[in-house]
Amino acid sequence: DAGVTQSPTHLIKTRGQQVTLRCSPKSGHDTVSWYQQALGQGPQFIFQYYEEEERQRGNFPDRFSGHQFPNYSSELNVNALLLGDSALYLCASSLDGLLPPQHFGDGTRLSIL
Amino acid sequence: LAKTTQPISMDSYEGQEVNITCSHNNIATNDYITWYQQFPSQGPRFIIQGYKTKVTNEVASLFIPADRKSSTLSLPRVSLSDTAVYYCLVGATDSWGKLQFGAGTQVVVTP
Numbered sequence: 001d002a003g004v005t006q007s008p009t010h011l012i013k014t015r016g017q018q019v020t021l022r023c024s025p026k027s028g029h030d031t032v033s034w035y036q037q038a039l040g041q042g043p044q045f046i047f048q049y050y051e052e053e054e055r056q057r058g059n060f061p062d063r064f065s066g067h068q069f070p071n072y073s074s075e076l077n078v079n080a081l082l083l084g085d086s087a088l089y090l091c092a093s094s095l096d097g098l099l100p101p102q103h104f105g106d107g108t109r110l111s112i113l
Numbered sequence: 114l115a116k117t118t119q120p121i122s123m124d125s126y127e128g129q130e131v132n133i134t135c136s137h138n139n140i141a142t143n144d145y146i147t148w149y150q151q152f153p154s155q156g157p158r159f160i161i162q163g164y165k166t167k168v169t170n171e172v173a174s175l176f177i178p179a180d181r182k183s184s185t186l187s188l189p190r191v192s193l194s195d196t197a198v199y200y201c202l203v204g205a206t207d208s209w210g211k212l213q214f215g216a217g218t219q220v221v222v223t224p
Binding site: 004035037040041042043044045088090091092099100101102103104105106107109 | 145147154155156157158159162200202204213214215216217
């Protein structure tokens with residue numbers, strides 16, 4: 001049984017570009033949460049999707065947007081990339097989102113030049 | 114929001130028990146305490162969750178005193194593979210978005 005899978009594993013972009021990251025939740029999970037983890041820091045919550053709707057959002061600008069598909073997979077989009085967006089982006093899945101996320105993917109390492 | 118405070122780092126030898134204490138003085142009535150483990154370039158891995166008293170699973174124990182203002186994660190007989198960053202989080206079922214991962218505790222296990 002595959003856990004949470006994310007793609008791509010690494011990505012290099014330049015300032016001002018746009019990026020899309022993808023996440024497939026663990027089988028049976030319907031809730032996806034996204035986190036940003038800068039080097040040496042803990043993950044910071046971006047937003048959570050449930051039933052194709054954004055249910056909760058952290059303190060991130062509107063440049064960060066997302067989407068959840070009927071099969072529960074999800075995308076994270078970041079527009080107008082800044083150098084400070086360089087980080088490991090993590091996806092976590094859970095059932096209903098009523099418990100803390102128990103399954104994280106290994107993330108996408110995004111580097112902004 | 115319940116802020117957590119953990120030691121920045123801890124060192125241990127193989128076979129010893131490691132206890133990491135997390136302070137959360139303003140924990141709310143509905144908050145649960147959750148611990149994660151993270152290895153470099155990997156996502157966090159859920160270890161254990163508790164509300165009060167003691168919780169034990171196959172990898173760790175979580176001790177929570179009656180006032181719930183702190184909690185202690187206990188890792189019995191650590192091995193080299195337990196070298197990782199450990200995070201303590203406090204939150205309720207309707208506020209996972211408000212959870213804050215701090216900098217965590219870097220545990221280093223040596224032979």
